[in-house]
Amino acid sequence: MVGTEEGTGVDGQESLLFKKVRGCLYGGAIGDAMGAPAEWKMPPEIRERYGEIVDFVEPWDGPSEIGKGDGRYTDDTHMTRVLGEIYASEGRHLDPFVFAERIVPLIADEPRWLAERGQEMPLVDRLFYPEKWLLMRLRLANADPRLGGVGNMVNCGAAMYAAPVGIANACDPVNAYREAVEIFSAHQWSYGLEAAAVMAACVAEAFKPGATVDSVIGVAVDLAKEGTKEAIAAVTYEARWHDDWRDAIQALRDAIRPFDGSAEDGVRDRGNKTDDWGPSRRKSIEEVPVALGFLLVAKGDFEQAICGAANYGRDNDSIAGMAGAIAGALHGDGVIRPEWIAKVNTANRVDLDPLARDLTDLAVNLQRKQFAAAQERQEAFRALA
Numbered sequence: 483m484v485g486t487e488e489g490t491g492v493d494g495q496e497s498l499l500f501k502k503v504r505g506c507l508y509g510g511a512i513g514d515a516m517g518a519p520a521e522w523k524m525p526p527e528i529r530e531r532y533g534e535i536v537d538f539v540e541p542w543d544g545p546s547e548i549g550k551g552d553g554r555y556t557d558d559t560h561m562t563r564v565l566g567e568i569y570a571s572e573g574r575h576l577d578p579f580v581f582a583e584r585i586v587p588l589i590a591d592e593p594r595w596l597a598e599r600g601q602e603m604p605l606v607d608r609l610f611y612p613e614k615w616l617l618m619r620l621r622l623a624n625a626d627p628r629l630g631g632v633g634n635m636v637n638c639g640a641a642m643y644a645a646p647v648g649i650a651n652a653c654d655p656v657n658a659y660r661e662a663v664e665i666f667s668a669h670q671w672s673y674g675l676e677a678a679a680v681m682a683a684c685v686a687e688a689f690k691p692g693a694t695v696d697s698v699i700g701v702a703v704d705l706a707k708e709g710t711k712e713a714i715a716a717v718t719y720e721a722r723w724h725d726d727w728r729d730a731i732q733a734l735r736d737a738i739r740p741f742d743g744s745a746e747d748g749v750r751d752r753g754n755k756t757d758d759w760g761p762s763r764r765k766s767i768e769e770v771p772v773a774l775g776f777l778l779v780a781k782g783d784f785e786q787a788i789c790g791a792a793n794y795g796r797d798n799d800s801i802a803g804m805a806g807a808i809a810g811a812l813h814g815d816g817v818i819r820p821e822w823i824a825k826v827n828t829a830n831r832v833d834l835d836p837l838a839r840d841l842t843d844l845a846v847n848l849q850r851k852q853f854a855a856a857q858e859r860q861e862a863f864r865a866l867a
Protein backbone atom coordinates (compact mmCIF):
# COMPACT_ATOMS: atom_id res chain seq x y z
CA MET A 483 0.00 0.00 0.00
CA VAL A 484 1.15 3.53 -0.69
CA GLY A 485 1.90 4.93 2.71
CA THR A 486 2.61 8.28 4.31
CA GLU A 487 5.62 9.50 6.17
CA GLU A 488 5.77 8.46 9.80
CA GLY A 489 3.83 10.76 12.05
CA THR A 490 1.47 12.13 9.45
CA GLY A 491 -2.08 11.00 8.78
CA VAL A 492 -3.79 10.32 5.48
CA ASP A 493 -4.81 13.97 5.42
CA GLY A 494 -1.37 15.25 6.33
CA GLN A 495 -0.15 17.73 3.76
CA GLU A 496 3.45 16.64 4.28
CA SER A 497 2.85 12.95 3.53
CA LEU A 498 5.12 11.35 0.96
CA LEU A 499 2.11 10.41 -1.14
CA PHE A 500 0.73 13.95 -1.06
CA LYS A 501 4.10 15.29 -2.19
CA LYS A 502 4.09 12.89 -5.13
CA VAL A 503 0.50 13.67 -6.11
CA ARG A 504 1.20 17.37 -5.83
CA GLY A 505 4.37 16.94 -7.87
CA CYS A 506 2.46 15.07 -10.54
CA LEU A 507 -0.27 17.71 -10.89
CA TYR A 508 2.00 20.74 -10.79
CA GLY A 509 4.67 19.02 -12.85
CA GLY A 510 2.18 18.41 -15.62
CA ALA A 511 0.74 21.92 -15.44
CA ILE A 512 4.15 23.60 -15.47
CA GLY A 513 5.40 21.53 -18.40
CA ASP A 514 2.21 22.30 -20.28
CA ALA A 515 2.49 26.04 -19.59
CA MET A 516 6.19 26.19 -20.43
CA GLY A 517 5.80 24.47 -23.79
CA ALA A 518 2.54 26.09 -24.85
CA PRO A 519 3.78 29.37 -26.40
CA ALA A 520 5.91 27.48 -28.94
CA GLU A 521 3.42 24.69 -29.65
CA TRP A 522 3.84 23.36 -33.22
CA LYS A 523 6.82 25.58 -33.88
CA MET A 524 10.06 23.93 -34.97
CA PRO A 525 13.36 24.10 -33.02
CA PRO A 526 15.05 26.67 -35.32
CA GLU A 527 12.03 28.94 -34.99
CA ILE A 528 12.06 28.54 -31.21
CA ARG A 529 15.75 29.41 -31.00
CA GLU A 530 15.22 32.49 -33.12
CA ARG A 531 12.23 33.65 -31.07
CA TYR A 532 13.21 32.75 -27.51
CA GLY A 533 16.79 31.53 -27.58
CA GLU A 534 16.08 28.68 -25.18
CA ILE A 535 12.88 28.07 -23.23
CA VAL A 536 14.09 27.42 -19.69
CA ASP A 537 11.37 29.35 -17.88
CA PHE A 538 7.91 30.67 -18.65
CA VAL A 539 7.97 32.87 -21.74
CA GLU A 540 5.60 35.40 -23.24
CA PRO A 541 3.20 34.49 -26.08
CA TRP A 542 4.71 33.82 -29.49
CA ASP A 543 3.40 37.05 -31.01
CA GLY A 544 4.55 39.24 -28.16
CA PRO A 545 3.33 40.47 -24.77
CA SER A 546 -0.37 39.85 -24.16
CA GLU A 547 -2.68 39.31 -21.22
CA ILE A 548 -4.24 36.33 -23.02
CA GLY A 549 -2.98 33.56 -25.27
CA LYS A 550 -0.42 30.85 -24.59
CA GLY A 551 2.33 32.26 -22.45
CA ASP A 552 3.39 33.69 -19.08
CA GLY A 553 2.43 30.53 -17.19
CA ARG A 554 -1.01 30.05 -18.72
CA TYR A 555 -1.61 26.37 -19.36
CA THR A 556 -3.70 24.72 -22.05
CA ASP A 557 -6.49 22.21 -22.46
CA ASP A 558 -4.12 19.43 -21.34
CA THR A 559 -4.18 20.67 -17.77
CA HIS A 560 -7.83 21.72 -17.87
CA MET A 561 -8.77 18.16 -18.86
CA THR A 562 -6.45 16.70 -16.20
CA ARG A 563 -8.26 18.80 -13.62
CA VAL A 564 -11.65 17.69 -14.91
CA LEU A 565 -10.74 14.01 -14.70
CA GLY A 566 -9.18 14.50 -11.29
CA GLU A 567 -12.36 16.18 -10.08
CA ILE A 568 -14.42 13.24 -11.33
CA TYR A 569 -12.24 10.75 -9.47
CA ALA A 570 -12.33 12.82 -6.28
CA SER A 571 -16.09 13.26 -6.30
CA GLU A 572 -16.84 9.64 -7.25
CA GLY A 573 -14.39 8.23 -4.71
CA ARG A 574 -13.88 5.05 -6.73
CA HIS A 575 -12.32 3.55 -9.81
CA LEU A 576 -14.08 4.58 -13.00
CA ASP A 577 -15.58 2.66 -15.88
CA PRO A 578 -16.45 4.08 -19.31
CA PHE A 579 -20.09 4.64 -18.34
CA VAL A 580 -19.31 6.73 -15.25
CA PHE A 581 -16.57 8.54 -17.15
CA ALA A 582 -18.94 9.42 -20.01
CA GLU A 583 -21.77 10.45 -17.72
CA ARG A 584 -19.59 12.78 -15.69
CA ILE A 585 -17.19 14.29 -18.21
CA VAL A 586 -19.61 15.71 -20.75
CA PRO A 587 -21.45 18.08 -18.36
CA LEU A 588 -18.12 19.26 -16.93
CA ILE A 589 -16.73 20.24 -20.31
CA ALA A 590 -19.94 21.40 -21.97
CA ASP A 591 -22.29 22.81 -19.33
CA GLU A 592 -20.16 24.37 -16.60
CA PRO A 593 -18.10 27.43 -17.61
CA ARG A 594 -14.65 27.70 -16.06
CA TRP A 595 -11.94 30.34 -16.22
CA LEU A 596 -9.71 29.84 -19.27
CA ALA A 597 -6.72 32.12 -18.88
CA GLU A 598 -5.77 31.76 -22.55
CA ARG A 599 -9.06 33.37 -23.51
CA GLY A 600 -9.31 35.71 -20.56
CA GLN A 601 -12.85 34.68 -19.72
CA GLU A 602 -15.14 32.05 -18.26
CA MET A 603 -16.49 29.74 -20.94
CA PRO A 604 -17.38 26.09 -21.50
CA LEU A 605 -14.17 24.11 -21.85
CA VAL A 606 -15.50 22.32 -24.93
CA ASP A 607 -15.26 25.60 -26.84
CA ARG A 608 -11.50 25.61 -26.19
CA LEU A 609 -10.86 21.94 -26.93
CA PHE A 610 -9.31 20.68 -30.15
CA TYR A 611 -11.68 18.82 -32.47
CA PRO A 612 -10.71 15.27 -31.36
CA GLU A 613 -11.57 16.29 -27.80
CA LYS A 614 -14.85 17.88 -28.85
CA TRP A 615 -15.59 14.32 -29.98
CA LEU A 616 -16.54 13.57 -26.38
CA LEU A 617 -19.54 15.87 -26.73
CA MET A 618 -20.34 14.77 -30.27
CA ARG A 619 -20.26 11.03 -29.60
CA LEU A 620 -21.34 10.69 -25.99
CA ARG A 621 -24.14 13.25 -25.91
CA LEU A 622 -25.22 14.16 -29.42
CA ALA A 623 -24.77 10.70 -30.94
CA ASN A 624 -25.64 8.89 -27.68
CA ALA A 625 -22.95 6.29 -28.41
CA ASP A 626 -22.17 3.34 -26.20
CA PRO A 627 -19.31 4.75 -24.09
CA ARG A 628 -17.24 1.63 -24.71
CA LEU A 629 -17.31 2.52 -28.41
CA GLY A 630 -17.29 6.29 -28.09
CA GLY A 631 -13.75 6.72 -29.33
CA VAL A 632 -14.24 4.72 -32.52
CA GLY A 633 -13.85 6.92 -35.57
CA ASN A 634 -12.07 9.77 -33.80
CA MET A 635 -8.90 11.32 -35.15
CA VAL A 636 -6.11 9.36 -33.44
CA ASN A 637 -4.02 11.72 -31.35
CA CYS A 638 -2.65 12.30 -27.85
CA GLY A 639 -5.90 13.85 -26.63
CA ALA A 640 -6.56 11.10 -24.07
CA ALA A 641 -2.93 10.53 -23.08
CA MET A 642 -2.52 14.21 -22.26
CA TYR A 643 -4.88 13.93 -19.27
CA ALA A 644 -4.26 10.32 -18.19
CA ALA A 645 -2.22 11.19 -15.08
CA PRO A 646 -5.20 10.97 -12.65
CA VAL A 647 -5.71 7.34 -13.69
CA GLY A 648 -2.15 6.67 -12.62
CA ILE A 649 -2.73 8.48 -9.33
CA ALA A 650 -5.87 6.46 -8.60
CA ASN A 651 -3.83 3.30 -9.27
CA ALA A 652 -0.63 4.49 -7.59
CA CYS A 653 2.03 1.75 -7.49
CA ASP A 654 -0.12 -0.53 -9.67
CA PRO A 655 0.80 0.12 -13.31
CA VAL A 656 -0.98 -2.98 -14.62
CA ASN A 657 -4.34 -1.88 -13.27
CA ALA A 658 -3.65 1.73 -14.29
CA TYR A 659 -3.13 0.49 -17.85
CA ARG A 660 -6.33 -1.57 -17.71
CA GLU A 661 -8.48 1.20 -16.25
CA ALA A 662 -7.18 3.72 -18.78
CA VAL A 663 -8.05 1.39 -21.67
CA GLU A 664 -11.55 1.05 -20.28
CA ILE A 665 -12.42 4.66 -19.60
CA PHE A 666 -10.61 6.28 -22.51
CA SER A 667 -12.34 3.94 -24.94
CA ALA A 668 -15.09 6.57 -24.67
CA HIS A 669 -12.70 9.12 -26.18
CA GLN A 670 -9.93 7.50 -28.23
CA TRP A 671 -9.07 4.32 -30.12
CA SER A 672 -6.17 2.53 -31.79
CA TYR A 673 -2.73 3.81 -30.82
CA GLY A 674 -4.23 6.94 -29.25
CA LEU A 675 -5.96 4.74 -26.68
CA GLU A 676 -2.81 2.68 -26.25
CA ALA A 677 -0.77 5.79 -25.49
CA ALA A 678 -3.23 6.90 -22.80
CA ALA A 679 -2.97 3.52 -21.11
CA VAL A 680 0.82 3.57 -21.20
CA MET A 681 0.93 7.12 -19.82
CA ALA A 682 -1.33 6.12 -16.91
CA ALA A 683 0.87 3.09 -16.21
CA CYS A 684 4.03 5.21 -16.20
CA VAL A 685 2.53 7.59 -13.65
CA ALA A 686 1.42 4.67 -11.46
CA GLU A 687 4.93 3.18 -11.58
CA ALA A 688 6.47 6.52 -10.65
CA PHE A 689 4.65 6.38 -7.30
CA LYS A 690 6.45 3.22 -6.19
CA PRO A 691 9.08 3.69 -3.48
CA GLY A 692 12.39 3.25 -5.23
CA ALA A 693 10.98 3.82 -8.71
CA THR A 694 13.46 5.13 -11.27
CA VAL A 695 13.35 6.44 -14.80
CA ASP A 696 14.50 3.01 -15.94
CA SER A 697 11.69 1.26 -14.06
CA VAL A 698 9.14 3.67 -15.59
CA ILE A 699 10.46 2.98 -19.08
CA GLY A 700 10.56 -0.73 -18.32
CA VAL A 701 6.86 -0.67 -17.45
CA ALA A 702 6.09 1.29 -20.62
CA VAL A 703 7.90 -1.21 -22.83
CA ASP A 704 6.44 -4.22 -21.02
CA LEU A 705 2.84 -3.06 -21.22
CA ALA A 706 2.77 -1.23 -24.56
CA LYS A 707 1.55 -3.07 -27.63
CA GLU A 708 2.62 -3.14 -31.24
CA GLY A 709 3.63 0.20 -32.78
CA THR A 710 3.59 2.02 -29.46
CA LYS A 711 5.92 -0.56 -27.93
CA GLU A 712 8.30 -0.36 -30.87
CA ALA A 713 8.29 3.44 -30.84
CA ILE A 714 9.05 3.67 -27.11
CA ALA A 715 11.86 1.13 -27.48
CA ALA A 716 13.37 3.01 -30.43
CA VAL A 717 13.18 6.47 -28.86
CA THR A 718 14.47 5.42 -25.45
CA TYR A 719 17.32 3.45 -27.08
CA GLU A 720 18.39 6.61 -28.88
CA ALA A 721 17.95 8.67 -25.72
CA ARG A 722 20.57 6.59 -23.90
CA TRP A 723 23.24 7.98 -26.22
CA HIS A 724 22.58 11.55 -25.06
CA ASP A 725 22.99 13.41 -21.79
CA ASP A 726 22.02 16.93 -22.94
CA TRP A 727 18.53 17.78 -24.16
CA ARG A 728 19.96 20.24 -26.67
CA ASP A 729 21.86 17.48 -28.40
CA ALA A 730 18.91 15.08 -28.17
CA ILE A 731 16.15 17.13 -29.84
CA GLN A 732 16.83 16.16 -33.46
CA ALA A 733 17.89 12.63 -32.55
CA LEU A 734 14.63 11.90 -30.74
CA ARG A 735 12.62 13.34 -33.61
CA ASP A 736 14.49 11.11 -36.05
CA ALA A 737 13.85 8.09 -33.82
CA ILE A 738 10.09 8.63 -33.59
CA ARG A 739 9.55 9.60 -37.23
CA PRO A 740 9.15 6.05 -38.64
CA PHE A 741 6.35 5.37 -36.17
CA ASP A 742 4.72 8.79 -36.01
CA GLY A 743 1.04 8.63 -36.88
CA SER A 744 0.85 12.29 -37.82
CA ALA A 745 2.12 14.11 -40.87
CA GLU A 746 5.50 15.83 -40.76
CA ASP A 747 3.78 19.20 -40.74
CA GLY A 748 1.28 18.56 -37.99
CA VAL A 749 -0.57 21.86 -38.33
CA ARG A 750 -1.13 22.46 -42.01
CA ASP A 751 -1.11 18.96 -43.47
CA ARG A 752 -4.22 17.34 -42.04
CA GLY A 753 -6.75 15.96 -44.50
CA ASN A 754 -3.96 15.08 -46.92
CA LYS A 755 -5.64 11.96 -48.37
CA THR A 756 -3.38 9.58 -46.42
CA ASP A 757 -3.90 7.50 -43.30
CA ASP A 758 -2.21 10.14 -41.11
CA TRP A 759 -4.06 10.30 -37.76
CA GLY A 760 -5.92 7.12 -38.71
CA PRO A 761 -6.02 3.81 -36.83
CA SER A 762 -2.96 1.60 -37.22
CA ARG A 763 -1.35 -1.43 -35.59
CA ARG A 764 2.14 -0.18 -36.45
CA LYS A 765 2.04 3.53 -35.63
CA SER A 766 2.38 5.51 -32.43
CA ILE A 767 1.60 9.00 -31.26
CA GLU A 768 4.72 11.08 -30.88
CA GLU A 769 4.18 12.54 -27.44
CA VAL A 770 4.50 9.65 -24.98
CA PRO A 771 7.66 8.09 -26.47
CA VAL A 772 9.38 11.47 -26.79
CA ALA A 773 8.41 12.47 -23.24
CA LEU A 774 9.99 9.25 -21.98
CA GLY A 775 13.01 9.96 -24.14
CA PHE A 776 13.58 13.35 -22.56
CA LEU A 777 13.12 11.89 -19.09
CA LEU A 778 15.87 9.42 -19.89
CA VAL A 779 18.18 12.06 -21.38
CA ALA A 780 17.64 14.15 -18.25
CA LYS A 781 18.22 11.13 -16.00
CA GLY A 782 14.88 11.92 -14.39
CA ASP A 783 15.69 15.54 -13.60
CA PHE A 784 12.42 17.47 -13.66
CA GLU A 785 13.68 20.77 -15.04
CA GLN A 786 15.94 19.28 -17.70
CA ALA A 787 13.18 16.97 -18.92
CA ILE A 788 10.57 19.69 -19.38
CA CYS A 789 13.09 22.12 -20.89
CA GLY A 790 14.07 19.52 -23.47
CA ALA A 791 10.43 18.87 -24.29
CA ALA A 792 9.54 22.57 -24.47
CA ASN A 793 12.37 23.25 -26.93
CA TYR A 794 11.51 20.19 -29.03
CA GLY A 795 8.65 22.07 -30.62
CA ARG A 796 5.81 20.30 -32.42
CA ASP A 797 3.27 19.23 -29.74
CA ASN A 798 5.66 20.36 -27.05
CA ASP A 799 3.09 21.42 -24.45
CA SER A 800 1.75 17.87 -24.28
CA ILE A 801 5.24 16.32 -24.34
CA ALA A 802 6.49 18.62 -21.57
CA GLY A 803 3.29 18.11 -19.59
CA MET A 804 3.65 14.33 -19.73
CA ALA A 805 7.35 14.43 -18.83
CA GLY A 806 6.59 16.84 -15.99
CA ALA A 807 3.77 14.73 -14.58
CA ILE A 808 5.91 11.58 -14.52
CA ALA A 809 8.98 13.35 -13.09
CA GLY A 810 6.82 15.11 -10.50
CA ALA A 811 5.30 11.82 -9.40
CA LEU A 812 8.72 10.18 -9.36
CA HIS A 813 10.42 12.77 -7.15
CA GLY A 814 7.62 14.70 -5.47
CA ASP A 815 6.96 18.42 -5.38
CA GLY A 816 10.34 19.19 -3.81
CA VAL A 817 11.98 19.22 -7.25
CA ILE A 818 9.67 21.98 -8.50
CA ARG A 819 10.53 25.63 -7.98
CA PRO A 820 7.99 27.20 -5.61
CA GLU A 821 7.90 30.28 -7.82
CA TRP A 822 6.79 28.12 -10.77
CA ILE A 823 3.97 26.68 -8.72
CA ALA A 824 2.92 30.15 -7.61
CA LYS A 825 3.09 31.47 -11.17
CA VAL A 826 0.90 28.70 -12.58
CA ASN A 827 -1.66 29.17 -9.84
CA THR A 828 -1.75 32.94 -10.28
CA ALA A 829 -1.75 32.94 -14.07
CA ASN A 830 -4.63 30.46 -14.23
CA ARG A 831 -6.59 31.66 -11.19
CA VAL A 832 -6.37 28.20 -9.69
CA ASP A 833 -5.02 26.36 -6.67
CA LEU A 834 -4.21 22.72 -7.42
CA ASP A 835 -3.48 21.87 -3.77
CA PRO A 836 -7.08 20.96 -2.81
CA LEU A 837 -7.29 18.58 -5.78
CA ALA A 838 -3.94 17.09 -4.78
CA ARG A 839 -5.24 16.47 -1.26
CA ASP A 840 -8.45 14.93 -2.58
CA LEU A 841 -6.57 12.61 -4.94
CA THR A 842 -4.17 11.64 -2.15
CA ASP A 843 -7.10 10.60 0.03
CA LEU A 844 -8.66 8.78 -2.90
CA ALA A 845 -5.51 6.75 -3.60
CA VAL A 846 -5.16 5.72 0.03
CA ASN A 847 -8.83 4.81 0.41
CA LEU A 848 -8.89 2.81 -2.82
CA GLN A 849 -5.84 0.82 -1.80
CA ARG A 850 -7.29 0.15 1.63
CA LYS A 851 -10.43 -1.23 -0.01
CA GLN A 852 -8.34 -3.30 -2.39
CA PHE A 853 -6.29 -4.70 0.48
CA ALA A 854 -9.43 -5.56 2.48
CA ALA A 855 -10.99 -7.26 -0.54
CA ALA A 856 -7.82 -9.30 -1.11
CA GLN A 857 -7.86 -10.43 2.51
CA GLU A 858 -11.51 -11.44 2.18
CA ARG A 859 -10.78 -13.48 -0.94
CA GLN A 860 -7.85 -15.15 0.76
CA GLU A 861 -9.98 -16.13 3.75
CA ALA A 862 -12.67 -17.49 1.44
CA PHE A 863 -10.11 -19.55 -0.45
CA ARG A 864 -8.71 -20.96 2.80
CA ALA A 865 -12.21 -21.98 3.82
CA LEU A 866 -12.63 -23.87 0.55
CA ALA A 867 -9.24 -25.56 0.93
